[in-house]
Amino acid sequence: MRILAISPTPSHPQDAGNRARIHAVLSGLKSAGHAIHFCLLMRENPPPAALAAMRDAWDEVIEVPHDRAQEARSLDPLNAIDDWILPEAEAAFAALAARQPRFDLVLVNYVFLSRALTFFDHRTIKVIDAHDIFAGRAEALAAIGLENRFFATTPEEESAGLDRADLVLAIQDEERRHFTLVTRAATATLGHLPADPRPPLPPGDGLAIGYLGSSNPLNTRALRHFLAALPPAEAAAAGGRIVVAGGACQGLEETPGLTLLGPVPDPDTLYAAADLVVNPHEGGTGLKIKTVEALARGRPVIGTAAAFAGLPAEHVFHAAPDAAAVARLARRWLASAGFREEVAEASARLADRYALEVAAARHRLASPAGLAALLDRPRLLMITDVPYWRGSLGNQARIGAVVEAAREQFDLDLFFTGELPGAEREAARRALGRRGRLFTPKPSGEVEMPWGLTPFERARFDGATLAALEAHLARNPPQAVMIQYLRLSWMRLARGMPKLTVLDTHDVMSLRAQNFRLFGQEHFIQIPVAEELRILDGFSQVMAIQAEEARWLEALLPGRIILAPHALPALLPARGSPQGHPPRIGFIGGDSPMNRDGLRWLMDQVWPAIRPLGAELHVAGGVCTEMPKGRPGVVLHGEVPDQQAFLDTLDIAVNPVFYGGGLKIKTVEYLCRGLPSVLTAEALFGIQGGAGTAYALAEDRAQFAGGLATLVRDGAARRRMAEAAFAFGRRHFGPRALEPAMAGLAGLARGVPRLSPVSVAV
Incomplete structure (x- = not known):
């Protein structure tokens, strides 16, 4: 070209x-x-x-x-x-x-x-x-x-x-x-890696902490904050020193523990002198080139979340909230050989992953076929009755995450079957992005119930809505249709459906209903396993939210199951309670039977053993309305305007539910906020691989109380689990968790012929 x-x-x-x-x-x-x-x-x-x-x-x-x-x-x-x-x-x-x-x-x-x-x-x-x-x-x-x-x-x-x-x-x-x-x-x-043919520098064996930056006010401000939190004299007392290069040296004076190199013709001048590079950047947007450059040159890096924005970072030392937190981590690096090794290994893995990503993106842009694929965005019609843009409930958060991931691969249309007053309509439009289009059913008469629906679907069938959908499909033919939840599955038989139809299950509802019955509860959706499988068989692809359900479904519907994990944005580790404050244990949940029963059990059976240790239990969400008032050490917050702000105040999290089925979104949020948590097997349904490190699995009252007691008493154990939880959450449920599923669907959709719209008489 x-x-x-x-x-x-x-x-x-x-x-x-x-x-x-x-x-x-x-x-x-x-x-x-x-x-x-x-x-x-x-x-x-x-x-x-x-x-x-x-x-x-x-x-x-x-x-x-x-x-x-x-x-x-x-x-x-x-x-x-x-x-x-x-x-x-x-x-x-x-x-x-x-x-x-x-x-x-x-x-x-x-x-x-x-x-x-x-x-x-x-x-x-x-x-x-x-x-x-x-x-x-x-x-x-x-x-x-x-x-x-x-x-x-x-x-x-x-x-x-x-x-x-x-x-x-x-x-x-x-x-x-x-x-x-x-x-x-x-x-x-298209990320960035410097076009530098030189091999990475060999690892250092000293305790020099390096910073490279221009005189940009963002740089000098962040560096001042870092040096205030880790004075060079303290670094020197620990056997280390701080080395600064670039225009950021202006206004600084060399003191014991602080070496100023000034402007350098080659960044390697700084990197060769540093055993660790810090980037305490606060605020700003864009990719932080000096973070990427230091990683590419083989240097371990500790920095803020802003310094690592856009990189596939998984560790707390790559996601510090501010410059002062970077200084605390650097102090720990000076003191602990084990921590130095951990930072070095994680930084090297991050550099390798990012280099592969950038190389693939460069190849797509340089390849005519790859460039054509970037510009060829198939149209996906999503059908739901859930106002997901509110984001206050687990199912809303899930659909919102799918919409966000789909928006990057598809031109997205939303066919919303519920009511949409003015303010809600505008919020729904914003969530779709400027390429997206919002549709609601328009009166088109009614159509007869199509042949092939199951009893479950016939009970929910709406002829007017199906007529409106068929008219929409004729006017706006998509390459793929995704239906949210089993309860709308009857829409799969609308005339004009493309070959690629997808059901986002959220849960296997028949198994969920069975789980409820084991505990004497009646789920609002009742359907036999065989009938649910027959419905799923009517879709060309089925999305499962977690691996356990995906494996079960794959054995029954081979080749048609897509594992689409829940995805959360790049959240910061929870700050916890103020220093000197009693440890705060927290739970957040809606007013559902499983939350009510699990929390009552915790308060009756576990809390009496934990309260004497000096901890507090903080509860937020609709579940508070049914909880007994006045329990010692228990604070009921009710509905909170900002759930993430509530989680940010916690030191420990719990999820004591023992029935329900499906992935527990609040468990995922705990992990992604780096909250050390004690969780039941049900709270971990579909989550594996972190027991004892990223979270504590409690299979009975004794284990639950014991796990909580350890975290309350032992600050070091709490920190270890918090860091492991954060890495586990980022790895399994981070911002890119849904990307493979959506990219795979987009690839399938590009093979679906594009039909011309037809006029439909109304």
Whole structure:
């Protein structure tokens, strides 16, 4: 392909993160055999040596004059999307668009240059490498006391710019999820690795802690906070030292335990002097290039969650909440050889995983077939009656996670069969993203009950809703349909259904009902196993939320079961109760029979043995309404506006349910928040592999009380389990947990023929 790359910053030398990013992306395309024509707006006036290096690297360099003094801020204090497009750039873009032979692909760096894409017609693939999110940037910086000195705009302006592209590249997954909500363009993640052919540096054997950063206010602020929490004199007393390189050295003075290298021509100057690299970055967006660079050069890294945003991190030392927490972890690194080894091994594994991800993403972008697949987004129709956008119940959270994962692979339509008042309708639209479409049943008369429904389905059949669905399918034919929950399965026989039909089971309802009956409870859905299997057999694919159910179903419906685990965003480890406060044990749950019975059992049979140890039991959610008041040491919070804020205050979590079936979303949340937990076998249904390390499995009263007592008394045991729980949660239920399932479905859907809409008389 002939590729035109447009940039406001040079690709050489790679002495800043954005330059390294541009160089790495274009080098990957060049090495795949594509011709690179580099159009550089002379905003930074690179010296002759840099221009010569760029001419050597690329097939052509086009210099476009640019006067930074003419850059507008027409939405003062913010920018309109085209404020930095000057007449010289307009003329250059027009001339480039008129060239013959034409360019096959135009790659614009930064959304504020997206105006360039409007000069090219549909025959040219138009791509934006976003680098960062610019909507809300100024406000986010102001919130931490910093002034915006670069481009910043409104959500509306940024969306307008992104919509000019066929494909928007995000530098990390969290930003891709944002872009899927705000643009009609297809999106993909293309991470960053420096184009450095050198092998990683050998491991160090000292206790030097390194930091490399420019004089960017975000860097200097984070470094100040880190040094305040870990004074260099303390590091020196522990046998270590802190080494700082780059512009971040400005304003610092060398003291015992603090070495200042100043600006360095090669980052390896710092990495060779450091045995550990820290990144205490607080706030900001984008991928933190210095985190990636240190990992790629073979250095163990400890940092904040912001410093590791977009990386497949699994450990608490790669997800610290702030710079002070990074300092505490660095102090532990100085003191413990075992912890040093753990950080080194985890950092090496993370570097390897991330390198494979970036290599695969680069290959897709450079391959015409891979690029075509990124742009070919099949249409998925999702059918539900659950207002999942509220996110307050487990089933809502589950459907919301599926929608978020599907949004990255499909053009998503929602056929919502319930009531949608105005505010709810707007919330539902936002959750679908700007490419998504929301539909509700429109009166289309009624249709007769189709042949082939089971008794369970016939009892729930609605002829008017089926008629509305059939009319919708005729007007808006999808490549795939996904139905949420068994109770809507009767819609599978609508005329116009595509070949690819999917049921997201959430649970095997017949087995769940059996589980309830064992404990004298009646489940609201009653269906025999054989009838449920007959219904599932009517779908081409069936999604199971956890491995145990997936294995059981696969044995009965081979080749048609998709394991689609629940996925949670990259949550931070819970902070816990304030220092000096009694340990807080917590439970959160709705007003269901299994929650009520399990919590009553805990309060009657276990709590009397735990209360004398000085702990408190905090309960939140609808389950509080049926709990006895006035129990010593028990605090009933009722419904809480922010469930994650409640979990953040806990030191230990419990889930004492002993019937119910299905995956317990609150158990998953406990793990992903790094909460050491005592859990029944039922609370762990479908979760395996972490007993005794990531959580305590309690099979009777004695084990439950014993597990809780150990965690209350032993702070070190609590910390070990918290760290193991966090890693377990990220590994099994992290942001990418649903990605393989949705990618597999999208691959199947691309093989389904696209039908033309037909008009339907109403």
